[in-house]
Amino acid sequence: MEGKDNTNVDKNNKYDRQLRLWGDHGQAALEIARVCLINATATGTEILKNLILPGIGSFTVVDGHKVLGEDAGNNFFLTKDSIGKSRAKVATDLLAELNEDVNGDFLEEDAEKLLDSNPDFFSQFSIVVATNLCERAISKLSNHLWSKNVPLLVCRCYGFIGYMRLLIKEHTVVESHPDNTHEDLRLDRPFPALVQYCDSLHLETMNSKDHSHTPWLVILFKYLQEWKKQHNGEVPKDYKERNLLKEMLKKGMHRNEEGILENEENFEEAIRSINTALVPSKSSAFWIMARALKDFVENEGEGSLPVRGTIPDMTADSERYIQLQQVYRKKAGEDATKVSQRVQKLLQSIGKVGLISEHEIKTFCRNAAFVRVVRCRSLVEEYDSKSIKLQELIPHLDDEEQDDAVFYVLLRAVDRFYEEYNAYPGWYNDQVETDVSKLKACLTKLLQDWGLSLKIKDDYIHEICRSGAAELHTVSAFIGGVAAQEIIKVITRQFVPFNNTYIYNAMKQTSITLEL
Amino acid sequence: MEDDWSGRWNHVKKFLERSGPFAHPDFEPSPETLLFMRNVCKILVIGAGGLGCELLKDLALMGFRNLDVIDLDTIDLSNLNRQFLFRVKDIGRPKAEVAAEFINTRIPGCNVIPHYAKIQDYDESFYREFHIIVCGLDSIVARRWINGMLIGMLKYENEELDQSSVIPMVDGGTEGFKGNTRVILPGITACIECTLDLYPPQINFPLCTIAHTPRLPEHCIEFVRVLLWPKEKPFGDGVAIDGDDPHHLKWIFEKSNERANQYNITGVSYRLTQGVVKRIIPAVASTNAVIAAACATEVFKIATSCYLPLSNYMNFNDTEGIYTYAFEAEKKENCMACSSIPQTFAFSETDKLKDIIDYLIESPAYQMKSPGITTSVNGKNKTLYIQTVKSIEEKTRENLKKTLKELELVDGQELYVADPTTPNSLTFRLNLGSKME
Numbered sequence: 001m002e003g004k005d006n007t008n009v010d011k012n013n014k015y016d017r018q019l020r021l022w023g024d025h026g027q028a029a030l031e032i033a034r035v036c037l038i039n040a041t042a043t044g045t046e047i048l049k050n051l052i053l054p055g056i057g058s059f060t061v062v063d064g065h066k067v068l069g070e071d072a073g074n075n076f077f078l079t080k081d082s083i084g085k086s087r088a089k090v091a092t093d094l095l096a097e098l099n100e101d102v103n104g105d106f107l108e109e110d111a112e113k114l115l116d117s118n119p120d121f122f123s124q125f126s127i128v129v130a131t132n133l134c135e136r137a138i139s140k141l142s143n144h145l146w147s148k149n150v151p152l153l154v155c156r157c158y159g160f161i162g163y164m165r166l167l168i169k170e171h172t173v174v175e176s177h178p179d180n181t182h183e184d185l186r187l188d189r190p191f192p193a194l195v196q197y198c199d200s201l202h203l204e205t206m207n208s209k210d211h212s213h214t215p216w217l218v219i220l221f222k223y224l225q226e227w228k229k230q231h232n233g234e235v236p237k238d239y240k241e242r243n244l245l246k247e248m249l250k251k252g253m254h255r256n257e258e259g260i261l262e263n264e265e266n267f268e269e270a271i272r273s274i275n276t277a278l279v280p281s282k283s284s285a286f287w288i289m290a291r292a293l294k295d296f297v298e299n300e301g302e303g304s305l306p307v308r309g310t311i312p313d314m315t316a317d318s319e320r321y322i323q324l325q326q327v328y329r330k331k332a333g334e335d336a337t338k339v340s341q342r343v344q345k346l347l348q349s350i351g352k353v354g355l356i357s358e359h360e361i362k363t364f365c366r367n368a369a370f371v372r373v374v375r376c377r378s379l380v381e382e383y384d385s386k387s388i389k390l391q392e393l394i395p396h397l398d399d400e401e402q403d404d405a406v407f408y409v410l411l412r413a414v415d416r417f418y419e420e421y422n423a424y425p426g427w428y429n430d431q432v433e434t435d436v437s438k439l440k441a442c443l444t445k446l447l448q449d450w451g452l453s454l455k456i457k458d459d460y461i462h463e464i465c466r467s468g469a470a471e472l473h474t475v476s477a478f479i480g481g482v483a484a485q486e487i488i489k490v491i492t493r494q495f496v497p498f499n500n501t502y503i504y505n506a507m508k509q510t511s512i513t514l515e516l
Numbered sequence: 517m518e519d520d521w522s523g524r525w526n527h528v529k530k531f532l533e534r535s536g537p538f539a540h541p542d543f544e545p546s547p548e549t550l551l552f553m554r555n556v557c558k559i560l561v562i563g564a565g566g567l568g569c570e571l572l573k574d575l576a577l578m579g580f581r582n583l584d585v586i587d588l589d590t591i592d593l594s595n596l597n598r599q600f601l602f603r604v605k606d607i608g609r610p611k612a613e614v615a616a617e618f619i620n621t622r623i624p625g626c627n628v629i630p631h632y633a634k635i636q637d638y639d640e641s642f643y644r645e646f647h648i649i650v651c652g653l654d655s656i657v658a659r660r661w662i663n664g665m666l667i668g669m670l671k672y673e674n675e676e677l678d679q680s681s682v683i684p685m686v687d688g689g690t691e692g693f694k695g696n697t698r699v700i701l702p703g704i705t706a707c708i709e710c711t712l713d714l715y716p717p718q719i720n721f722p723l724c725t726i727a728h729t730p731r732l733p734e735h736c737i738e739f740v741r742v743l744l745w746p747k748e749k750p751f752g753d754g755v756a757i758d759g760d761d762p763h764h765l766k767w768i769f770e771k772s773n774e775r776a777n778q779y780n781i782t783g784v785s786y787r788l789t790q791g792v793v794k795r796i797i798p799a800v801a802s803t804n805a806v807i808a809a810a811c812a813t814e815v816f817k818i819a820t821s822c823y824l825p826l827s828n829y830m831n832f833n834d835t836e837g838i839y840t841y842a843f844e845a846e847k848k849e850n851c852m853a854c855s856s857i858p859q860t861f862a863f864s865e866t867d868k869l870k871d872i873i874d875y876l877i878e879s880p881a882y883q884m885k886s887p888g889i890t891t892s893v894n895g896k897n898k899t900l901y902i903q904t905v906k907s908i909e910e911k912t913r914e915n916l917k918k919t920l921k922e923l924e925l926v927d928g929q930e931l932y933v934a935d936p937t938t939p940n941s942l943t944f945r946l947n948l949g950s951k952m953e
């Protein structure tokens with residue numbers, strides 16, 4: 001819609017290409033979000049760039065480092081002139097300049113020290129993103145944020161490997177926007193209004209124009225009734241039976257005087273749709289609605305979810321298509337009203353009347369088949385050798401085709417190396433060889449702690465030492481893109497975030513998600 | 517180098533001056549590689565939009581210095597949510613020029629040369645200058661054209677491909693949260709035309725639906741755009757729809773609404789109207805960043821041999837979780853662009869010339885836009901139909917209705933087909949007798 005004032009029109013146009021993905025309500029959520037970045041590394045500034053452009057509310061950079069020559073070499077938001085200055089300040093200035101709608105702020109302070117002196121500083125944000133933080137600091141930070149229910153995304157780029165870990169206790173999604181959905185047509189269990197509407201149309205007495213413009217949904221319904229009559233009320237069960245139903249439909253098509261089939265596209269559509277149309281039907285505000293939904297299914301719904309209320313496009317005349325659409329919409333509205341009544345009762349019983357709007361309930365019902373819950377495991381669970389989900393890792397550790405998970409293990413070994421030597425393996429050119437054996441020792445110890453007796457090929461150790469903790473810009477830019485997208489998912493509560501560890505391998509352009 | 521500073525290339529050098537177990541078999545660690553990237557290697561970036569802006573930044577920060585960028589577009593407000601080298605003050609200026617200025621200012625020593633032009637404005641001598649070509653395009657036609665150009669530049673000696681004539685092409689594409697990156701070695705690996713069926717043909721609503729049986733809000737908008745606009749001429753005779761003119765859009769929106777109301781159709785909105793009229797593809801910064809980064813990584817691998825390049829296709833989608841899938845797209849044995857197998861047409865004498873034209877447009881294997889056909893009779897060129905030049909179109913239009921027999925086309929006759937999707941015309945051998953499926 002056209003906005004009421006000038007700034008609004010501008011925003012509609014400026015953000016048009018993304019509003020088509022997450023809508024005005026998704027954008028509104030972004031515009032009040034406050035994002036904190038720890039360390040303005042190349043990865044960190046790329047993440048922020050991809051959040052500032054779509055218009056998050058504000059960002060804050062926490063970084064105690066001064067800009068080094070190599071930082072200005074791989075980071076677009078640091079310059080040659082800024083070498084020696086505060087990395088937090090320079091990055092904030094150059095990032096803020098990307099979008100005047102976004103407020104930028106910085107704190108020139110070491111994140112770990114800040115965490116010790118004022119941990120609640122981090123609790124004020126919608127989400128915190130940490131890059132290049134050592135294991136000890138990440139542990140501390142994640143424990144704190146976990147207890148405060150603030151989502152944390154940990155990112156790291158190490159040579160040609162990218163790593164992300166999402167820490168979020170519980171994340172519920174109503175609008176998951178699935179790519180492929182089965183239609184919700186209820187042909188197997190038609191509701192009364194649908195039966196009534198289809199029964200009001202009579203294929204046998206129609207002229208050929210009406211016959212060829214009857215929506216395929218109605219045709220399939222009628223032939224299905226016929227089929228059920230002949231088969232003890234059962235719908236076609238398998239491929240063979242569905243083919244028999246197709247034959248029945250073909251016989252019902254009109255023929256011209258010479259006996260040749262008329263070109264009836266709606267019948268063709270009905271035949272094509274048989275396989276998919278016969279698939280059997282199946283805070284917090286989210287959980288209250290989920291409870292109401294459950295009660296609905298067990299009572300009025302007679303085992304089914306509320307009708308979604310949409311039908312696909314199909315060859316038909318406008319009138320009957322719209323009538324049929326109305327039948328589904330009306331039923332969806334009625335179902336939503338019943339769910340809503342249950343929601344209101346629940347809200348009354350907990351003294352929270354007005355917490356959930358009718359609009360939210362309608363959206364929830366429309367998405368009932370696709371609502372999602374993401375619960376990440378905590379870092380404490382992952383870092384404890386007794387509770388880490390090794391079964392997620394083990395199958396990949398001797399798989400040469402899909403070996404991305406091996407790099408997770410290597411990065412954990414690198415963290416041990418850092419703890420012991422306060423440097424990264426292969427950081428210095430003259431120590432690459434000696435670091436290989438040191439890293440190997442760290443890896444062996446890690447595997448021992450996990451109680452694993454398997455062997456990881458030396459090639460991986462050499463490769464990690466070769467990369468010497470280099471942060472390559474293109475790997476940072478890749479992680480900068482995916483990380484920003486995951487943050488947008490968390491903020492807008494649309495689409496489904498990954499759970500919980502992501503490894504990107506730029507050598508092969510492959511990736512894997514592990515739930516550790 | 518005068519512009520360098522201490523530590524500038526520390527990160528990149530670890531991969532250029534050290535070898536590793538997963539390196540390309542031909543890789544030799546050496547400081548020379550960075551010098552090659554800095555002083556010799558020339559890269560062309562096609563498109564300065566969502567992908568192009570990212571590509572220029574990515575390549576420049578990986579150490580490439582000599583970059584050319586070509587784009588015929590100017591900056592629009594709706595670009596600013598992802599094309600991060602542009603600001604409000606730049607609206608209306610050529611994308612290639614603003615992008616080049618920004619990169620050259622921000623990254624010392626970088627030499628981006630802008631070309632505010634169409635790719636079709638340049639010929640082989642221009643494209644031959646580059647070591648690698650990266651595409652960040654939203655147009656399939658342009659992608660197919662440059663693909664055809666690079667294949668046309670291949671040289672063969674005794675049927676052996678001269679490797680030095682191969683210019684690798686790295687291609688990226690995005691739509692919403694989906695994208696892909698591919699590496700094409702023209703003449704060696706699958707080309708754009710080999711995998712044309714990966715690009716679904718554009719969906720057009722049938723005219724009879726739009727005219728008589730609208731059911732969706734889109735049908736109502738298409739009715740106004742296709743049928744009502746030429747009839748009512750709301751802004752004067754001969755004024756075409758300008759999707760960027762709010763008056764035009766407002767008129768289409770209101771008329772679409774009227775039609776929708778007439779049929780009780782709901783859901784016509786201003787945003788939808790704009791989307792249908794301008795055929796808008798949703799776009800977001802994050803997906804462009806991901807795909808451009810993957811492309812730039814591949815350019816780095818090809819230029820330095822530090823790793824084997826992607827072989828040869830990667831699909832990306834982050835709607836649900838983060839999904840990547842790398843696979844090897846296969847060369848099509850009888851590809852119209854990169855194989856030497858002659859293309860054949862099977863038609864019957866009673867088919868009309870229009871049937872051939874329709875086939876070239878509708879067939880998934882060709883998906884042409886406005887094919888023109890010529891042939892040769894007794895050594896003389898004969899134009900059968902050409903759509904792109906108005907005067908010739910008028911002269912040859914009659915031929916469309918004629919049968920192949922009436923046009924005196926014989927079995928085995930060669931037809932030369934020109935189309936905007938390819939820089940070189942294609943030769944088809946006419947096979948009269950049996951009609952193909």
Ligand SMILES: [Zn+2]
Nearest residue numbers: 707710851854
């Ligand atoms: Zn090909």
